[in-house]
Amino acid sequence: MKALIPICDGSESLETVAIVNILRRAEITVTMASITGSAIVEGTRAITLVAEALFDDVQNQDFDLITIPGGDLGTQTMAQHPPLIDKLRQQRLRHQWYGGICAAPARVLSAHGLLDGKQATCYPTFRDDVLHYVDQPVVVDGHCITGQGPAAVIAYGLALVRALCGEQAAQAVAEQMVVRG
Numbered sequence: 208m209k210a211l212i213p214i215c216d217g218s219e220s221l222e223t224v225a226i227v228n229i230l231r232r233a234e235i236t237v238t239m240a241s242i243t244g245s246a247i248v249e250g251t252r253a254i255t256l257v258a259e260a261l262f263d264d265v266q267n268q269d270f271d272l273i274t275i276p277g278g279d280l281g282t283q284t285m286a287q288h289p290p291l292i293d294k295l296r297q298q299r300l301r302h303q304w305y306g307g308i309c310a311a312p313a314r315v316l317s318a319h320g321l322l323d324g325k326q327a328t329c330y331p332t333f334r335d336d337v338l339h340y341v342d343q344p345v346v347v348d349g350h351c352i353t354g355q356g357p358a359a360v361i362a363y364g365l366a367l368v369r370a371l372c373g374e375q376a377a378q379a380v381a382e383q384m385v386v387r388g
Contacts, residue, residue: 208235208371210272211265213291214258215242217280220250222308222360226274229364232380233372235272240265242288251278266290271371273298275316277309277330277356286315295321299350304370308354308363313337316353327353361386 210230214223223239230237241248241258250256273295275285285291292315298305299321307316313333316322325348326339334340344359345352345366352370354363361384369377 208271209269210235210237210274210367210371211268211270211294212237212239212274212276213242213262213285213288214239214248214250214256214276215281215284215288216248216250217278217282217284218248218250218256219276219278219281219309219357220252220254220256221357222276222278222354222363223250223256225360226276226308226364226367229361229380229384230272230367230371232383233368233376235368235371238265238270242285242291250281262288262291266294270298270303272304272306272367274305274352274367275307275311277307277311279310282307282310282314285311286318291315292319295319302350304350304352304367306352306354306363306367308360309356312353316351322351322353325349325351327351328355329353330356 240262242262312329313336328346
């Protein structure tokens with residue numbers, strides 16, 4: 208299984224790193240790809256994130272999952288990146304997994320029609336931008352997975368693992384991380 212996590216300046220650092228960590232615990236091949244043209248980006252809270260690839264170099268590859276981290280500035284930048292939006296649209300049309308957490312469901316997915324007909328969650332400040340908003344930490348609707356924010360990132364990451372690898376794999380990762388409940 209292969210997952211793509213696009214990043215840029217202003218990507219939510221906690222969400223980005225936690226999602227990468229959780230997916231890699233499930234032995235999913237994860238590619239963090241910068242959409243900025245530089246492998247080094249400044250995430251939230253002045254945390255430096257280093258991408259393994261540039262988006263331009265991987266945009267023609269197939270991924271089983273594309274997930275967008277939150278972050279106010281980061282999601283604004285991603286929403287204005289046509290190649291990323293095209294890649295997300297292709298993912299949806301192919302019935303492959305895609306999603307976002309925090310501001311990403313509203314700013315990136317909903318803003319470009321990728322949540323049309325889908326129930327979804329997002330950071331509560333942006334709930335009016337998501338037509339079928341559900342006040343839950345994580346929402347799965349079809350092949351779309353959305354998460355509310357930093358506090359939901361572990362549940363979100365485990366939902367991604369469950370979608371790609373099954374319940375048993377998600378439980379194994381949860382046990383490694385001492386997730387209770």
